[in-house]
Amino acid sequence: MSDDSLVLRVEHLSLSLGGRAILRDVCFVLREGEYVCLVGANGSGKTTLLRCLIGYYASYSGTVLWWGRSGRALSQKNLARRVAYVPQGEGRTAPFTVADFVMMSRYPHWSPFSAPGPADRQAVARALEMTDASHLTARVVGSLSGGERQRVCLAAALAQEADVLLLDEPTTFLDYRHQEDLRRLLTRFNRECGVTILAVTHDLNAAVLSGKRVMALRDGTLAFQGTPRELMRGDVLESIYAAKLVLTPHPFADLSMVVPSAPEEQP
Amino acid sequence: MKRADLLLVCVLLLGTAVLITAPLLGPKWLSPTLLWSGSENLDARILREIRIPRVLTAFTAGAVLALGGMAFQALFRNPLATPYTLGIAGGASFAAALAIQLGWSASCLGVSSISFAAFVGACGVILLVFGLTRLRTDFSTETLLLTGVTLSFFFSSMILTLQYLSDPTRTFRMLRWMMGGLEGTAGYRDWLAILMPALPAVAALAAMRHEMNLLTLGEEWAIGRGVALVRTKALLLGLVGWMVASVVAVCGPIGFVGLIVPHICRLLVGPDHRRLFPVTLAFGGAFLVICDTAARTVLAPTEIPVGIVTSLLGGPFFLWLLVRRSPIANVS
Numbered sequence: 001m002s003d004d005s006l007v008l009r010v011e012h013l014s015l016s017l018g019g020r021a022i023l024r025d026v027c028f029v030l031r032e033g034e035y036v037c038l039v040g041a042n043g044s045g046k047t048t049l050l051r052c053l054i055g056y057y058a059s060y061s062g063t064v065l066w067w068g069r070s071g072r073a074l075s076q077k078n079l080a081r082r083v084a085y086v087p088q089g090e091g092r093t094a095p096f097t098v099a100d101f102v103m104m105s106r107y108p109h110w111s112p113f114s115a116p117g118p119a120d121r122q123a124v125a126r127a128l129e130m131t132d133a134s135h136l137t138a139r140v141v142g143s144l145s146g147g148e149r150q151r152v153c154l155a156a157a158l159a160q161e162a163d164v165l166l167l168d169e170p171t172t173f174l175d176y177r178h179q180e181d182l183r184r185l186l187t188r189f190n191r192e193c194g195v196t197i198l199a200v201t202h203d204l205n206a207a208v209l210s211g212k213r214v215m216a217l218r219d220g221t222l223a224f225q226g227t228p229r230e231l232m233r234g235d236v237l238e239s240i241y242a243a244k245l246v247l248t249p250h251p252f253a254d255l256s257m258v259v260p261s262a263p264e265e266q267p
Numbered sequence: 268m269k270r271a272d273l274l275l276v277c278v279l280l281l282g283t284a285v286l287i288t289a290p291l292l293g294p295k296w297l298s299p300t301l302l303w304s305g306s307e308n309l310d311a312r313i314l315r316e317i318r319i320p321r322v323l324t325a326f327t328a329g330a331v332l333a334l335g336g337m338a339f340q341a342l343f344r345n346p347l348a349t350p351y352t353l354g355i356a357g358g359a360s361f362a363a364a365l366a367i368q369l370g371w372s373a374s375c376l377g378v379s380s381i382s383f384a385a386f387v388g389a390c391g392v393i394l395l396v397f398g399l400t401r402l403r404t405d406f407s408t409e410t411l412l413l414t415g416v417t418l419s420f421f422f423s424s425m426i427l428t429l430q431y432l433s434d435p436t437r438t439f440r441m442l443r444w445m446m447g448g449l450e451g452t453a454g455y456r457d458w459l460a461i462l463m464p465a466l467p468a469v470a471a472l473a474a475m476r477h478e479m480n481l482l483t484l485g486e487e488w489a490i491g492r493g494v495a496l497v498r499t500k501a502l503l504l505g506l507v508g509w510m511v512a513s514v515v516a517v518c519g520p521i522g523f524v525g526l527i528v529p530h531i532c533r534l535l536v537g538p539d540h541r542r543l544f545p546v547t548l549a550f551g552g553a554f555l556v557i558c559d560t561a562a563r564t565v566l567a568p569t570e571i572p573v574g575i576v577t578s579l580l581g582g583p584f585f586l587w588l589l590v591r592r593s594p595i596a597n598v599s
Contacts, residue, residue: 056490058497080493087487094484095538104480108493112474160492 005032007164007196008053012062015052022048023060024220030164035190035197037211039204039231041241044217046200047088050166053198054085080108084157088168094141098152101141102127105156127158131185147178154185165189167199171206179203183210205257208232209250216240232256271536275546278535282549286326289556290318294567316454324458325449325559325573326552328514329524331465333551335507336525337532337543338472341479342503343408349526350511353396353415353504355389356520357422359512362388363519364429364441381444382460382516389512392418393505400501408486408500446572447521449559457517468510469548475503476540483538521555523577527585528554534588554581 008030015023023045030036040046051057053064055071064071066079084105094101106120128134131151136144141152150170157165170186171179187210189195201207207214208228216224216231223240224231231237232255237245247256291297297318301311335350343352351357366384399414426445430438452458478499481489490496514521528551529543535550536542558576565571 051487054490056487056496076490076495077493080491085487085491087485087491096480096484100539101484104477104484105492107477107481110477112477157491166491 006030007032007034007067008198009065009068010053010062011065013049013052013060013064014062015048015057015060017048017057022220023052025062026217026220026222028215028222028225030196030198032163032196033190033194034213035187035211036199036213036215037207038198038200038215038217039202039207039240040217040223042202045220046202046217047168048220049217050085050087050168050198050200053166054083055079077108080160080162082162083164083166084160084162085166086153086157086168086170088172096141097137098128098133098139098141098144098155099124099137101152102156102159105160108160123161124155124159127155130158130189131155146173147175147181150174150178150182151185154182158189162195164196164198167197169201170199171201171203179206186210204232204237208255209253218242228255232258271539271542274535275542278532278546278553279549282326282553285553285556286322289322289325289560290314292560293318293564320455320458321449321452321559322556323455324452324461324517325556327458327461327465328449328518328521329528329555330548330552331461331469331510331514332521332525333528333532333547333554334469334472334544335511337529337540337547338475338479338503338507339525340529341483341540342500343412344483344485345412346530347526348412349522350507351419351520351522351525352412353508354392354418354422355508355511356515357419357426358392358395359385359389359515360441360445360520361422361425361429362391363444364426367437367440367444368429368433385519386512386516389508389515392422393508393512396504396508397501411504443572444519447519447574448562448570448572449518450563450570452517461513461517464513465510468506471502472506472510473544475499476544479503479540480538519574521574521577523574523581524551524555527581531585531588 006029010026010028013023013026014021026049038046038049048057052060053071055074055076058072066074066083071079096104102124103116103120106116106123109120110116125134128137131154133148133151133155136148136152139148141149144152150173154170157167165186167186171182174182183206186197186199190197199207199211208231211228214224214226214228214231215222218240224236232247234245234247237247237258245258246261248259249255250257287299291299291314295310297310297314301314304311332350336348339348339350339352340346342348363381363385365388366381371380371384395418396411396414400411426441430441433441478489478494481492481494482499486496489499511525529547532543532546532550536546555573555577558580559573561580562571562573562576
């Protein structure tokens with residue numbers, strides 16, 4: 001507990017919804033400045049885990065400690081000042097302009113009667129600039145393309161000026177170019193701004209290329225924690241996904257990549 | 268100045284103008300000079316003791332209903348939500364019908380027994396809904412919505428049962444009460460009966476503009492930005508339920524205002540509750556005053572129930588707005 005760099009400690013986290021166990025005895029820690037990717041098959045509990053961490057689900061057993069304080073004891077506003085959560089696909093059809101939408105993320109810094117001040121406008125401008133979305137300010141969020149929308153959502157999370165980003169499938173529905181752009185952006189936040197990132201994704205290749213540490217969930221249990229290289233092995237992946245995956249070396253990085261199997265080839 | 272800000276000012280001016288001119292209109296035009304001429308003739312007394320309090324009552328009731336609809340549309344993220352979505356009108360109507368059937372006529376603190384019963388019925392429904400949400404931890408807004416619809420149907424059939432068992436005179440009184448109207452209100456007492464309980468709730472609602480904004484973006488997005496979801500939702504339910512109950516108790520369940528006015532205001536100034544709140548307040552108040560003025564003037568000396576007028580006036584106006592404007596700005 002004396003470890004100063006410790007951002008999040010999750011101990012024996014379990015959750016059942018509607019009588020079904022979704023998470024079972026999950027334990028892990030997150031340290032300051034880390035970029036951790038959380039992978040796993042569909043329905044393995046990735047999103048549910050993030051929802052427990054942010055307090056959307058409160059009926060879990062076990063402990064979630066943010067900076068040594070119980071997640072249940074922290075007020076939502078206090079938590080949001082330090083942790084920004086970007087859920088999957090929500091808030092995306094909003095009729096607000098991008099400027100207003102991003103400004104609304106300053107909420108945890110406001111009292112009920114305060115109006116946005118210069119500090120808020122500065123944070124919004126900076127966030128839009130970093131995500132290369134400054135030219136979108138006057139557009140309505142609902143009218144943006146998928147890539148633009150995802151950048152604007154990230155800008156909103158950045159404007160919150162939190163120390164930690166919890167991202168749920170940040171690159172889903174994006175084409176290759178926009179996936180690359182977004183990953184580069186996240187790496188920059190992590191390296192240059194010191195933002196701690198925990199990102200849920202089902203894109204294994206992206207996860208191992210961007211995260212320095214990877215965790216994998218299988219049926220609600222934490223089945224793997226380690227470096228990308230340790231994960232990208234046939235036997236490890238098979239134990240996580242219960243399927244044989246085809247691996248091939250990356251041309252530049254010293255890592256194996258997953259590729260779709262060809263229709264004829266059956267090992 | 269942005270277009271939305273300009274429209275905001277226009278609506279606020281409209282509200283003020285309606286508040287000033289409506290008391291002068293009626294079967295007979297009354298000059299405002301009657302107020303400060305110090306005369307005590309019939310006209311002056313009609314203006315002071317009947318028309319002004321009635322306009323104030325209508326304005327307050329309209330503003331509260333419209334704000335209730337606005338808050339519920341944000342909370343439920345459903346464009347069809349109204350202040351009566353949780354069954355408040357049903358509960359109030361049933362209690363009022365029961366009071367009529369049983370012939371309760373005592374008045375309590377200067378409020379008629381029917382109003383009192385309606386208020387108790389409305390509050391009972393809110394408590395019932397709260398109790399139901401406590402039974403399960405994962406009570407979603409969808410479940411809440413369905414609970415409200417179910418309660419409304421349940422109370423409708425209870426009212427029908429009462430009416431079936433009752434005599435024609437009482438049945439007519441029940442029906443008339445459920446149409447909603449302001450002709451029963453008299454003097455400043457009824458105005459204060461709405462204003463006193465509703466004012467603190469409206470003020471608290473005004474302080475929740477940011478929360479309502481974030482809720483329209485989805486619950487998960489809101490919690491990620493720091494909105495204490497469970498507490499905010501419960502607070503919105505309680506506040507709106509309380510202030511709408513106070514209106515329904517006095518005026519009966521006046522329909523349409525709470526559904527359409529927030530939509531019209533969203534079309535005018537956009538979805539941001541910082542603008543939407545004052546505009547909905549002013550527009551809702553002005554709208555009901557206009558409808559009520561029409562209700563007591565058009566067929567004078569007979570009055571049309573104002574609930575009929577709100578739908579007759581508001582429906583075509585809203586359709587015109589929908590057809591005229593691009594649909595992108597509407598729907599919470």
